[in-house]
Amino acid sequence: MGKLLLAPMDGLVDDILRDVLTRVGAYDLAVSEFIRVSGSLLPARSFHRSCPELTRGSRTDAGTPVVVQLLGSDPACLAENAAQLVELAPAGIDLNFGCPAPTVNRHGGGATLLADPEQLFRIAAAVRRAIPPAIPFTAKMRLGVDGTATTLDCARALEAAGVVSLVVHARTRAEAYRPPAHWEWVARIRDVVQLPVVANGEVWTTDDHARCCAVSGSQDVMVGRGAVADPFLARRIRALAAGQSVAADRSLDWRRLLPLLASYWQQVCAKVSARQAPGRLKLWLAALRRTHGEADALFLAVRSLCEVDQVSRVLVQHGVPLQSSAS
């Protein structure tokens, strides 16, 4: 089978969730949340903040390589920052041409650039020159701003500029995160470029994965929200590809998830302030509710809690095996 990539998700997937999700196994690669580049040369600590894995060979503890994603609109500034990032030996450098956030788009970054394939080329070509061939240089794009008029030209521009593979989130900026994802457009892009194209958008189940591969013609798939909602999805996709039976046993999955929730919570408590920690757990639980009834019950039980100790007590009551320091 092809590759499975864990998508960048700013504000949802950080190094802790990357650690937990890649420990379950089955992801070939993860991409960090975007690092905004605007006007100045970022210090090493800015890269380390978004991608602490840089201090560990740019890999999660489970060994999954983590590519660092940059977002910006100024070719020279992005190139300078990419050169700085190269010094930290990332597993790869990715450019974001998909972010729909108004704050990012107002400064000409993210998905707005898809209206101007020539500027896309200038940016990617400048960054290409700053990165040695040994470090994979990739890009992630949406189909366009409001429509698909520039989709193919954008993909061609990125290929001409020297990116070695391209993730396509198969929706326009205007479509935000609304289903469906237009996987057939990934196939159209594959028809006009030679480089490997990774399909992305709306893969929540093993069936979605199979249909995404069939429609897009791509064997390589990046999974975003589906990976957070169902940590065992990638493993089931792989098992299915290996011809094993994969009937989803949600209650078994939940029991397997409990130690991962414990690890997540303990790492969150060690990393972020006591005021922020409960919110982080609630974000993941809110995503897990989609696939696990038990997560729904747990989410409802912690929803109104703001104290770390209270949250820890409820986690233990719901079977999360916390070690004594966090319980």
Ligand SMILES: Cc1cc2nc3c(=O)[nH]c(=O)nc-3n(C[C@H](O)[C@H](O)[C@H](O)COP(=O)(O)O)c2cc1C
């Ligand atoms: C909360 C959130 C944050 C995101 N942050 C990023 C980001 O930092 N960089 C990026 O390229 N895409 C980002 N994305 C887009 C995802 O990587 C992915 O392309 C999108 O969610 C579609 O895939 P999915 O339907 O499997 O979730 C984000 C998506 C979400 C939901």
